[in-house]
Amino acid sequence: MLEHYVKKILTSRVYDVAVETPLQPARQLSERTGNQVLLKREDLQPVFSFKIRGAYNKLAQLSAEQLACGVVTASAGNHAQGLALAAKHMGVKATIVMPRTTPEIKVNGVRARGGKVVLHGDSFPEALAHSLKLVEEKGYVYVHPYDDPDTIAGQGTVAMEILRQQPAQLDAIFVPVGGGGLIAGIAAYVKYLRPEIKVIGVEPEDSNCLQAAMAAGKRVVLPTVGLFVDGVAVAQIGEHTFAVCRQHVDEVITVSTDEVCAAIKDIFDDTRSITEPAGALAVAGIKKYVEREGCVDQVLVGIDSGANINFDRLRHVAERAELGEKREAIIAVTIPERPGSFKTFCEAIGKRQITEFNYRYHSDGEAQIFVGVQTHPENDPREALLASLHEQGFPVQDLTDNELAKLHVRHMVGGHAAAVPDECVFRFEFPERPGALFNFLSKLGGRWNISMFHYRNHGAADGRVLAALQVPHAQRHLIPEALDAIGYPYWDETENPAYKLFLG
Structure with missing residues (x-):
C-alpha cells in the first residue's frame, strides 16, 4: 500500500497552482519547550490552506470526458476554495454546495475563485446529499474532500517537501486530523522512506473521529461533533484514509478549545500570522506531547494547515488563549459582605494581576465574586493560587475548566x-x-x-x-x-x- 501511495505522491501534479511552502522555525516556542519546533506553513498557499494540493491532483487525474462534465463537491471550508481555484486553472466548471450556515468569508472565497456556490441545507450532511443529487441529475464528477486516493496523494506532497527541507534529525510530525486526507498522505510517504519518524495526529477533544476509530479497530461515527475547530469537524474518518492511518499513524492526541486558542497565539507570536483553529491543532499537540513526554532536543514539525478564520472569531480566541496557556485562572470566591472585604481579598491575591472582577450585592451575610487572576504554568500555577486562598480562609471554587462559566456566566454576573x-x-x-x-x-x-x-x-x-x-x-x-x-x-x-x- 505504501509503495503505491509513494508513487502517486511523487507523480502528483500540484505545483501548477500550489506552492512549496517554507518549513519555518518557531523560535519562541522552541525556547519554551526545549525542542526545535518547525512550522510547515501551509497557510501560505494561494487559498490559505493545504487543500489546494489534493483538489488539483484529483482534477489532474480525470479524463477529458470527465472534466467536460464539470465537477461538484460539498464543503463548508477550505476544500471548497481549493477545488474552485483548481477548476478555474484547468478551465473546468465547478459547483460547490455549501450549508447556509457557512461563514461569509468562505462563501466569498469560493466565488472569487470562480466556483459556483449553491447554498443548501443547514448542515454538512444536507449539503452533501444535495451535491450527490446533482451528480445523478447533472452528470457532474464528485470530488471528495479527503477520502480519495488521488486527493490523499496530493496532500502527501506536504511530506515530500518536509523530508527534503529537513533531511537531518526529525523526530515527529504533528498533523491536524479531520477526515484524514492530510495525515494519510503524510504517513504513507514518511513511513515508507523514514519509518523512524513518528507521525502523530491531533484532534479536538470533541471531534476525535480518528482516535475513536483507532481505539475501536474500525471506523466509527461520532454521535456529536464540536464546531469550534470547524475545519476538522468530521464525524467519521474516511475509508481510504483509515486504511493507511490504522497501520502507520503512531498515535492521536486530543486537545481542548482553550489549548487550540493558546496555540493560535503561539503561532502569532512566532510568525505574526493568524491561523484558523484547525491550523493550530498541530502546535497544541506538540505542546501537550512535550509536557507529557518531558522530551528535549528533539526536532518536531507541526503542520500549520490553514488561515481561513473569520475576523469576528478572534475575540473568542483572545479570551480563551490565556486559559489555554494556563496563564489565567477563573475562580469563584466567597467573601464577607462588609466594608474592607474587597481590600482583604486583593491583599490575599498578592502581586498577581487581576484580569477580571465581577460582583453584585446579594445578601447581608456574604458576597460571591467572579474573578480572573493571572497565573504562570511554572512559576505560579493555578494550584498555588487556590491553595493560598484556602489557607487564608477564603472559600474558593475553580471554574477555569467550566464551559458555562467561560462562555456565559462571566458576561452575565449581575446578581441572583x-x-x-x-x-x-x-x-x-x-x-x-x-x-x-x-x-x-x-x-x-x-x-x-x-x-x-x-x-x-x-x-x-x-x-x-x-x-x-x-x-x-x-x-x-x-x-x-x-x-x-x-x-x-x-x-x-x-x-x-x-x-x-x-x-x-
Whole structure:
C-alpha cells in the first residue's frame, strides 16, 4: 500500500497552482519547550490552506470526458476554495454546495475563485446529499474532500517537501486530523522512506473521529461533533484514509478549545500570522506531547494547515488563549459582605494581576465574586493560587475548566434572581443563521416560561446560548423530548456550580 501511495505522491501534479511552502522555525516556542519546533506553513498557499494540493491532483487525474462534465463537491471550508481555484486553472466548471450556515468569508472565497456556490441545507450532511443529487441529475464528477486516493496523494506532497527541507534529525510530525486526507498522505510517504519518524495526529477533544476509530479497530461515527475547530469537524474518518492511518499513524492526541486558542497565539507570536483553529491543532499537540513526554532536543514539525478564520472569531480566541496557556485562572470566591472585604481579598491575591472582577450585592451575610487572576504554568500555577486562598480562609471554587462559566456566566454576573421556582438551566449550540431563535421558541411553544436567556456571537457557524426554563417537577420528564424535537445540541447545566453561585 505504501509503495503505491509513494508513487502517486511523487507523480502528483500540484505545483501548477500550489506552492512549496517554507518549513519555518518557531523560535519562541522552541525556547519554551526545549525542542526545535518547525512550522510547515501551509497557510501560505494561494487559498490559505493545504487543500489546494489534493483538489488539483484529483482534477489532474480525470479524463477529458470527465472534466467536460464539470465537477461538484460539498464543503463548508477550505476544500471548497481549493477545488474552485483548481477548476478555474484547468478551465473546468465547478459547483460547490455549501450549508447556509457557512461563514461569509468562505462563501466569498469560493466565488472569487470562480466556483459556483449553491447554498443548501443547514448542515454538512444536507449539503452533501444535495451535491450527490446533482451528480445523478447533472452528470457532474464528485470530488471528495479527503477520502480519495488521488486527493490523499496530493496532500502527501506536504511530506515530500518536509523530508527534503529537513533531511537531518526529525523526530515527529504533528498533523491536524479531520477526515484524514492530510495525515494519510503524510504517513504513507514518511513511513515508507523514514519509518523512524513518528507521525502523530491531533484532534479536538470533541471531534476525535480518528482516535475513536483507532481505539475501536474500525471506523466509527461520532454521535456529536464540536464546531469550534470547524475545519476538522468530521464525524467519521474516511475509508481510504483509515486504511493507511490504522497501520502507520503512531498515535492521536486530543486537545481542548482553550489549548487550540493558546496555540493560535503561539503561532502569532512566532510568525505574526493568524491561523484558523484547525491550523493550530498541530502546535497544541506538540505542546501537550512535550509536557507529557518531558522530551528535549528533539526536532518536531507541526503542520500549520490553514488561515481561513473569520475576523469576528478572534475575540473568542483572545479570551480563551490565556486559559489555554494556563496563564489565567477563573475562580469563584466567597467573601464577607462588609466594608474592607474587597481590600482583604486583593491583599490575599498578592502581586498577581487581576484580569477580571465581577460582583453584585446579594445578601447581608456574604458576597460571591467572579474573578480572573493571572497565573504562570511554572512559576505560579493555578494550584498555588487556590491553595493560598484556602489557607487564608477564603472559600474558593475553580471554574477555569467550566464551559458555562467561560462562555456565559462571566458576561452575565449581575446578581441572583429572586423567587424563580422550578428553574432548569440548559446550554445550547444554535446554528448561526436567521430564524434559529424563532425556531427554538416556536418548537418550545408556550408550555414553560423562559426565565433567563444569554446569547453572544462568536463569529462562528454556531451560536452559544444559555437558557433557563421554569418547569414544575411533575413535568421534568417531558423536557428531553421537547428539547430533542428542537434539534439543537444541548447540555443540562442546572447543577453547574457557576450557575448556582452567580445566577441561581
